[in-house]
Amino acid sequence: MRTLAEHRAAALALGAPLPTEEVGLDDALGRVLAQDVRTADALPRWANSAMDGYAVHQADLVGASAEHPVTLWVVADLPAGTSADPRIDRGTAARIMTGAPVPSGADAIVPVEHTDGGTISVTVRVEPAPGAHVRGAGEDAAAGDLVVPAGTLLGPAHVSACASVGQARLVVHRRPRVAVVSTGDELVAPGEPLARGQLPDSNSWLLAAAVREAGADAVRIGPVGDDPADLRALLDALDAGTYPQAGPVDAIITSGGVSVGAYDVVKAALLDEPDVAFVPVAVQPGKPQGLGRLVHGTPVFALPGNPVSSFVSFELFVRPALRRLQGATEVERPTVVATVDDAWRTPPGRTQIMPVRVVAPADDLGLDTAVDPATNPRPTVRRATPGGSGSHLVARLALADGLAVVPVDVTAVERGDLLTVLRLR
Ligand SMILES: Nc1nc2c(c(=O)[nH]1)N[C@H]1C(S)=C(S)[C@@H](COP(=O)(O)OP(=O)(O)OC[C@H]3O[C@@H](n4cnc5c(N)ncnc54)[C@H](O)[C@@H]3O)O[C@H]1N2
Numbered sequence: 321m322r323t324l325a326e327h328r329a330a331a332l333a334l335g336a337p338l339p340t341e342e343v344g345l346d347d348a349l350g351r352v353l354a355q356d357v358r359t360a361d362a363l364p365r366w367a368n369s370a371m372d373g374y375a376v377h378q379a380d381l382v383g384a385s386a387e388h389p390v391t392l393w394v395v396a397d398l399p400a401g402t403s404a405d406p407r408i409d410r411g412t413a414a415r416i417m418t419g420a421p422v423p424s425g426a427d428a429i430v431p432v433e434h435t436d437g438g439t440i441s442v443t444v445r446v447e448p449a450p451g452a453h454v455r456g457a458g459e460d461a462a463a464g465d466l467v468v469p470a471g472t473l474l475g476p477a478h479v480s481a482c483a484s485v486g487q488a489r490l491v492v493h494r495r496p497r498v499a500v501v502s503t504g505d506e507l508v509a510p511g512e513p514l515a516r517g518q519l520p521d522s523n524s525w526l527l528a529a530a531v532r533e534a535g536a537d538a539v540r541i542g543p544v545g546d547d548p549a550d551l552r553a554l555l556d557a558l559d560a561g562t563y564p565q566a567g568p569v570d571a572i573i574t575s576g577g578v579s580v581g582a583y584d585v586v587k588a589a590l591l592d593e594p595d596v597a598f599v600p601v602a603v604q605p606g607k608p609q610g611l612g613r614l615v616h617g618t619p620v621f622a623l624p625g626n627p628v629s630s631f632v633s634f635e636l637f638v639r640p641a642l643r644r645l646q647g648a649t650e651v652e653r654p655t656v657v658a659t660v661d662d663a664w665r666t667p668p669g670r671t672q673i674m675p676v677r678v679v680a681p682a683d684d685l686g687l688d689t690a691v692d693p694a695t696n697p698r699p700t701v702r703r704a705t706p707g708g709s710g711s712h713l714v715a716r717l718a719l720a721d722g723l724a725v726v727p728v729d730v731t732a733v734e735r736g737d738l739l740t741v742l743r744l745r
C-alpha cells in the first residue's frame with residue numbers, strides 16, 4: 321500500500337504550471353499571477369493629508385489650546401486631486417481635504433473638528449504633534465518594491481494592489497480545462513425515474529463543481545456505462561483533444577470502476593496503459609486509486625466511485641495538482657487545529673479523513689476580545705454525521721465544512737483530542 325504522502329506527491333508531480341496569457345484586472349480574480357508586480361513609484365506617491373482640516377506649520381501652534389487659540393490666515397484650498405503646491409509661510413495655513421498633497425512648507429494637519437472651520441482665517445484650538453495626520457510618501461511601499469509576487473492566487477486585495485501601482489493588465493497562468501467522467505451502468509441523470517438498483521449520478525456534479533471551485537474549467541461527461549472499450553475510446557479522444565464536446569483538456573478525472581469488482585470499467589479500460597498505475601493508498605476513504613498519464617500526456621485521476629471517497633480523493637490528490645497547473649505557489653487548503661467533541665474508532669494502518677463540522681468556532685470568543693494564550697482558542701468539531709466516514713453518505717457530506725485528518729497510527733479518536741482539519745469553507 322502507498323502512503324497518503326507518497327500518493328499525494330505522485331499526484332502533484334503530474335501537474336506543471338500551464339502557459340501564460342494576459343488578462344485585464346476585471347478578469348484577474350481567482351487567476352494565478354505569472355509575473356512579479358512591482359511599484360515603479362513610492363506609495364503614497366506624495367505626502368498627503370489623512371484628515372479633512374488645515375495644513376499648518378506645527379511651530380505656529382505650540383501652546384495652542386481652547387483657552388489660548390491661535391488664528392492663522394488661510395492662503396489656499398486644497399481638494400483631493402489638486403496638483404497645487406502653494407507656499408505656506410509662517411502664520412498661514414491651507415484648508416486641505418483627505419488625500420490632497422500636503423503643501424511643501426507645511427508639517428502637520430489639524431483636523432477641522434479642532435478649528436472654527438474658517439476659510440479666510442482659521443482659529444485652531446489644539447497643538448498638533450509634528451507630522452500629525454501626514455501620510456508620508458513611501459509609507460506603503462518604496463519605489464521598486466515587490467507588491468504581489470508571481471504564484472499568488474489573486475484575491476480582491478491583490479487585484480486592488482495591482483490597480484494601485486497602475487498595472488492594468490496582468491500575466492497569469494491559463495485556466496486548466498478538466499474533463500470529469502462518471503462511470504457506472506447503475507447511474508442515471510438527476511431527476512430521471514429510477515428502477516430498483518439505479519441511482520442518480522452525483523459524482524460528476526460533485527467533481528465538476530469541485531474543479532470549478534478550485535479555479536479550473538470543468539467539462540462534465542457522463543454517466544458512461546460499464547463497457548471498457550467504449551470508455552477507452554472516450555478517454556483516448558479526450559487525451560488526443562478530439563472529443564467534440566470537450567476539445568483539448570489539461571486533465572481527466574474519472575469516478576468509479578477502480579476497485580476489484582467484476583465490472584470495474586476504468587481499471588479494465590486503462591489496464592494496459594504503461595503510465596497509469598492502480599494502487600491501494602493507506603487512506604480511508606479513498607483506498608483504490610488510479611493515477612498517471614495517457615499516451616498523449618494528459619494526466620488522469622481515476623477516483624473511487626463512492627461519493628465521499630470521490631470527494632476526499634479530489635481534495636487530497638486532485639485539488640493540489642490543479643492548483644499547481646494554475647501555477648500557484650500555495651496548493652493546499654488552509655488548515656486549523658481543532659478540538660474534537662465526539663469519539664469514534666478508526667481503521668488501523670490507514671490515515672482517516674473524517675468529514676466534520678465546526679460546532680463552536682474559535683471566534684465565538686468574540687472578535688473584540690483579546691486572545692488569551694493560556695486558553696488557546698480553537699474551533700470545536702464533530703463528525704458531520706453520526707454515520708461518520710461511511711463513503712456512501714452522499715447527502716450528509718453536505719453538512720461538512722472540514723475534513724479532519726486522523727493520523728495513520730491512531731485507532732480511536734477521543735473527546736478532547738486535537739486534530740488537523742482541512743477547511744473547506
Ligand atoms: N472486495 C472489495 N470490494 C471493495 C473494495 C475492496 O477493497 N475489496 N474496496 C471498496 C472501496 S474502499 C471503495 S472506495 C469502492 C470503490 O469502488 P469503485 O471505484 O470501483 O466504485 P464503484 O463500484 O463504481 O461504485 C461504488 C459505489 O459508489 C456508487 N457510485 C459510483 N459512481 C457514482 C456516481 N457518479 N454518483 C453516485 N454514486 C456513484 C456506486 O453506485 C456504488 O454504490 O469499492 C469497495 N469495494
Ligand code: MOO
Pocket residue numbers: 603604605606607608624626629711
Ligand atoms: O476507500 Mo473506500 O474509499 O473506503 O470507501
